[in-house]
Amino acid sequence: MKMTYTIEQLKDYLKKHDIKPSTIRIKVLEYLLNNRIHPTADDIYQYLINEIPTLSKTSIYNTLDLFLEKGVVSTLSLKEKELRYDINTYLHGHFKCEVCGKVYDFPVTYKILDVNESKEFTIKSIDINAYGICKKCNEKINKEEK
Ligand SMILES: [Zn+2]
Numbered sequence: 001m002k003m004t005y006t007i008e009q010l011k012d013y014l015k016k017h018d019i020k021p022s023t024i025r026i027k028v029l030e031y032l033l034n035n036r037i038h039p040t041a042d043d044i045y046q047y048l049i050n051e052i053p054t055l056s057k058t059s060i061y062n063t064l065d066l067f068l069e070k071g072v073v074s075t076l077s078l079k080e081k082e083l084r085y086d087i088n089t090y091l092h093g094h095f096k097c098e099v100c101g102k103v104y105d106f107p108v109t110y111k112i113l114d115v116n117e118s119k120e121f122t123i124k125s126i127d128i129n130a131y132g133i134c135k136k137c138n139e140k141i142n143k144e145e146k
């Protein structure tokens, strides 16, 4: 499902997060909203360099750092070398397919975590990661076995 956003909507999104809109910030935000693939900084760079030939990797990192600080994105805590970014900052789990490397979202409720009762901790973020084989890869493996 691809959604498109107007420049005005993207600007408002940034302003709501206390970020001054700039061309790069708008482009990075647009990419993150339209591509819910938990991209790395490099994924974003490789895509946007086609649109902005003068783009530097540093400016991508700076933009993502700012987005992180302002709560526009969160980072995934998967066992990976490169950080992945997520525009969906609500509580959800991540499933990483160990065959194709894709990362999928899955819903999580606070209830199962049994942390609401806790008065000892003030929880600011929770990471829930699962690893295995996705449906597509499972189907491929099953076909090959036949
Ligand atoms: Zn897979």
Ligand SMILES: [Zn+2]
Pocket (backbone or CB within 6 Å): 038, 086, 088, 092, 093, 094, 104, 105
């Ligand atoms: Zn996610």
